[in-house]
Structure formats: C-alpha cells, structure tokens
Amino acid sequence: MKKVGIVMGSDSDLPVVQKAVDTLRALEIPYEVHIYSAHRTPDEARDFAQSARENGFGVLIAAAGMAAHLAGALAANTTLPVIGIPCKGPVLDGMDALLSTVQMPTGVPVATVAVNAGANAALLAAQILAVENAFLAQKLDAKRVSDAAAVLEKDKNLLL
Ligand code: RP5
Numbered sequence: 001m002k003k004v005g006i007v008m009g010s011d012s013d014l015p016v017v018q019k020a021v022d023t024l025r026a027l028e029i030p031y032e033v034h035i036y037s038a039h040r041t042p043d044e045a046r047d048f049a050q051s052a053r054e055n056g057f058g059v060l061i062a063a064a065g066m067a068a069h070l071a072g073a074l075a076a077n078t079t080l081p082v083i084g085i086p087c088k089g090p091v092l093d094g095m096d097a098l099l100s101t102v103q104m105p106t107g108v109p110v111a112t113v114a115v116n117a118g119a120n121a122a123l124l125a126a127q128i129l130a131v132e133n134a135f136l137a138q139k140l141d142a143k144r145v146s147d148a149a150a151v152l153e154k155d156k157n158l159l160l
Contacts, residue, residue, distance in 0.1 A: 003031055004029055036048055042073065061085065063118065064097060065086070068084070068087065
C-alpha cells in the first residue's frame with residue numbers, strides 16, 4: 001500500500017497530528033511523519049513534496065497553524081493529493097489557518113478539513129487510498145457501521 005506522508009509546521013502541532021497518526025495506525029496504513037515548515041525550512045518542505053511520489057507516498061497531510069502555508073507549499077510541489085489541517089493558534093480560533101489553507105488558487109488544490117481535524121484528515125487519506133484497495137475500503141465500511149452503532153447506543157442510553 002502507498003504511504004501517507006504527514007508534515008507539521010512545528011512540534012506544537014503534534015496534538016492534532018497525533019489524532020491522524022492514531023487513525024492511520026488503527027487502519028494499518030503505513031505513514032511517515034516530519035516537521036518541515038513552509039517558512040522556517042522551506043527547502044526541506046519543497047524537497048519532501050517533490051520526491052514524495054517516487055518515495056512511495058500516495059497522499060500527503062499537512063498540519064499548520066497561524067499563516068498556514070504548509071499545505072499549499074507542498075501542493076505547489078507535487079500532484080499527489082494534499083490534505084490540509086488548519087491548526088488552532090493562540091489567536092483568532094484557527095480562522096487564520098483555515099483561510100490560509102483553504103483559499104488556494106485555481107490549479108493547486110488543497111483538500112482542507114476542519115480546524116484541528118486530524119482524524120478526518122487521516123480518514124480522507126484512507127478513502128483516497130481505498131479507491132484502489134478493496135481491503136481498505138472494507139475496513140472503512142466497517143468503521144462507518146461501528147460508528148453508527150455507537151451513536152445509536154448513546155441514543156438508547158440517553159436519560160433526559
Ligand atoms: C506554524 O506556526 C506552525 O504550524 C504552528 O502551528 C504555528 C506556531 O509555531 P510555533 O511557534 O509553535 O513553533 O508554522
């Protein structure tokens with residue numbers, strides 16, 4: 001199976017990235033995690049994106065906060081799908097990172113998930129890989145069934 005490449009702009013993004021890692025692990029999807037910043041280490045971020053396809057990656061996930069250009073910077077250097085996770089920073093509740101990540105110009109798309117939505121980023125990456133992987137698609141179907149069962153269990157036990 002192709003790997004998922006996860007890049008975060010800073011180790012302060014780790015709590016959000018951990019949710020993506022946990023989700024990929026649960027689905028037994030291979031992954032690699034790096035700290036490369038669009039602003040502080042632009043050369044490493046570019047090199048990672050440019051070599052990602054030949055290095056066995058199928059999807060990239062970029063987590064960054066504030067003026068969050070990481071996902072866009074990766075997307076500028078690969079035609080692999082790039083999923084952006086806007087991370088909530090100390091001000092503006094993540095709206096800064098959300099707009100910086102989602103508002104990409106025509107020709108260089110970034111699939112942006114909700115603020116701090118690490119698990120959804122991993123699930124979207126899994127769904128992309130599952131287009132060509134029936135076994136992974138079955139696991140995703142099974143997860144939807146168990147997620148629904150968990151909601152209905154809560155409904156049954158609701159005491160209000
Ligand atoms: C972004 O700036 C990072 O992705 C992080 O979310 C934010 C703050 O970085 P630190 O100052 O915590 O390293 O580039």
